[in-house]
Amino acid sequence: MSSLRKIDVVTLLLGEKRGQMPVKYCASAFAPSNIALCKYWGKRNEELNLPITPSLSISLGKLGTTTSVCLSPEPRDIVTLNNREMPATTKFAKALATFLDLFRPSPTVFFRVDTQNTVPTAAGMASSASGFAALVLALDDLFGWALSTKNLSILARLGSGSACRSVLRGFVEWNAGADEDGLDSYAEQVKGTWPDLRLGVLRLSELEKEISSRQAMKCTRLTSSLYEAWPIKVSHDIALIKESIETRDFELLGRTAESNALAMHATGLAAWPPVLFWLPESVATMRKIWALRKEGLPLYFTMDAGPNIKMLFTADQSDAITTEFPAVEIVEPFAS
Ligand code: PMV
Numbered sequence: 548m549s550s551l552r553k554i555d556v557v558t559l560l561l562g563e564k565r566g567q568m569p570v571k572y573c574a575s576a577f578a579p580s581n582i583a584l585c586k587y588w589g590k591r592n593e594e595l596n597l598p599i600t601p602s603l604s605i606s607l608g609k610l611g612t613t614t615s616v617c618l619s620p621e622p623r624d625i626v627t628l629n630n631r632e633m634p635a636t637t638k639f640a641k642a643l644a645t646f647l648d649l650f651r652p653s654p655t656v657f658f659r660v661d662t663q664n665t666v667p668t669a670a671g672m673a674s675s676a677s678g679f680a681a682l683v684l685a686l687d688d689l690f691g692w693a694l695s696t697k698n699l700s701i702l703a704r705l706g707s708g709s710a711c712r713s714v715l716r717g718f719v720e721w722n723a724g725a726d727e728d729g730l731d732s733y734a735e736q737v738k739g740t741w742p743d744l745r746l747g748v749l750r751l752s753e754l755e756k757e758i759s760s761r762q763a764m765k766c767t768r769l770t771s772s773l774y775e776a777w778p779i780k781v782s783h784d785i786a787l788i789k790e791s792i793e794t795r796d797f798e799l800l801g802r803t804a805e806s807n808a809l810a811m812h813a814t815g816l817a818a819w820p821p822v823l824f825w826l827p828e829s830v831a832t833m834r835k836i837w838a839l840r841k842e843g844l845p846l847y848f849t850m851d852a853g854p855n856i857k858m859l860f861t862a863d864q865s866d867a868i869t870t871e872f873p874a875v876e877i878v879e880p881f882a883s
Contacts, residue, residue, distance in 0.1 A: 551728055553705045556595060557649045559728060560698055568652050570691035575615035576684035578703075578713045579606040580666050580677040582746065582849065582857055584804040585784045586811045587708055587721065588777060589768040593761075596708040597732050599768070600781040601723045603788050604712045607746070608882040610666045611677035611713065616685040619657035627661045646679070646706050650686055679706030680713030700733035717881065718792055720785070739792040744800075746878040747858035747868050751828040760852035763815060763822045771818040780810050801847030801859045808849040826854040839871060 558565055587602035619625050624647060626633045626640040633640040647658055660682065664674045680703045687694050694702070696714060700721075704711035712719040712734045718741075724732030758766075768774055784807045791800035815822030829850070836848050836858065844867060847859045858875070860868055868875055 552594060554649055556705065556728055556730075557702070559730070560694075560701060561692065564690065564692050565650070566652050567690065568656075569618060569689045571689060573615060573617035574685045574688035575613065576681050576688060577611060577613045577665075578677045578680035578684055579608060579611035579716060580674065581606045581709065581712045581719065583709065583712075583851070584788050584800070584849065585781055585807050586851075588811045588814065589764050589774065590708070591723075592727075592729065593765065595729045595732075596704050596711075597729045598708060598721065598723050600778045601721055601785055602709075602712070602781070603718065603720045603737065603785055604709070605718055605744070605746075605880050606713065606716050607666070607878050608716075608880050610878060611664075612674055612681040613663045613665065614678065614681035614685050615661045616682065616689050617659045619659045622655070622657060624657050625659040629663055630661075642706075643682070646682070649705070650690070675707045676709040676713045679703050679710035682706065683710075684714065697733045697735075701730065704729070704732065720789075737789060737792060740881050741792065741795065742881045743862035744797075744880055745860050745862055745865060745868075746880060747860065747872065747875040748878060749832060749856045749858065749872060749875055751832065751856065752826055752854045754854075756824070756853055758822060758852075763824075763852055766820065767814050767818040767822055769818075771814045773814045773817040777810070777814055780807065797845060797861055801845065804849045804859060805847045808851075812850065824850070824853050829854045829856060832856050835871070844871075 581604040583602050583604045585603040587598050589599040591597050591599050624635070624644050626643050628639055635644070643660055662678060666674055666677070683699055683703045683706070687699060699714045700711040703714050712721050715734055715736045718737035718739060719734050720737050721734045722732060784803050787799060787803040790796070791803065812824065833848065833856070836846055839846055845860060845864065846868065848856050849859065850856055858868065865877060
């Protein structure tokens with residue numbers, strides 16, 4: 548495995564721009580959250596967040612993160628999340644400080660980072676993807692790098708893998724790439740919009756995850772006998788999802804995304820120690836969705852590394868979905 552560190556990639560990518568001072572005092576940017584329809588599950592390089600397979604997501608329109616980065620007025624990083632200062636010892640502040648270290652012109656330059664998540668906290672959606680993407684976009688403006696979308700995507704990936712998809716809107720594919728330095732592993736927009744596509748988020752548990760997606764995918768890749776089937780499944784599913792977008796075939800999109808998510812979770816079950824994110828409520832919701840589908844409601848779901856369920860349907864079914872799931876949070880991915 549390559550021994551390249553994140554800092555080596557940043558140096559490669561920014562060249563002489565790394566080490567230069569910001570060109571302004573403050574900059575701010577928004578990046579949308581994204582939900583994978585074909586999942587990223589397994590890294591070929593843990594340090595650089597390089598994936599074994601490609602993945603394909605949909606971004607969540609207006610829902611995501613707005614981040615502003617300024618030069619700090621004090622000799623320390625100042626970090627706030629939704630207007631609350633986060634002590635330097637918190638996981639959130641530590642992750643930001645480590646990422647900012649990659650870009651500090653000198654160890655005595657500090658930043659003030661204000662993060663606002665517009666993803667409703669009750670929706671239980673991951674914010675690390677939109678968070679790192681918004682931070683990279685804001686840093687690009689602060690330092691005046693004027694990087695290409697490709698390079699912004701690469702930098703966001705160094706923060707968290709799925710963040711590389713959040714620098715773009717709509718349907719987004721993350722090319723796995725094959726290079727050791729990962730300069731060919733970045734996200735690109737997939738042509739096509741789908742204005743009446745809807746996501747319904749069901750938050751089923753307030754509990755903290757027992758295992759991070761990073762740990763879960765590593766344990767699965769190393770110990771699950773089912774993992775070898777995963778890349779084959781992904782190559783089929785990516786092709787089918789692209790076909791469904793081109794032909795606006797909702798049934799094909801839903802079926803493929805649901806089956807992809809279930810296959811991802813199945814690889815985890817065959818890992819040791821076993822990786823299972825589902826709660827009884829998750830299984831009950833899946834059964835309810837399957838029963839409604841049998842009755843003729845075109846409704847599918849996907850799940851990430853947690854117990855919550857994200858349903859997929861079209862706008863004409865919104866009323867029926869709200870009747871069946873009163874707590875649902877409906878997201879319009881293509882709302883401008
Ligand atoms: O980017 P990470 O390290 O948070 O991993 C995300 C993993 C999944 O959400 C399960 C799948 C995906 O493609 O987003």
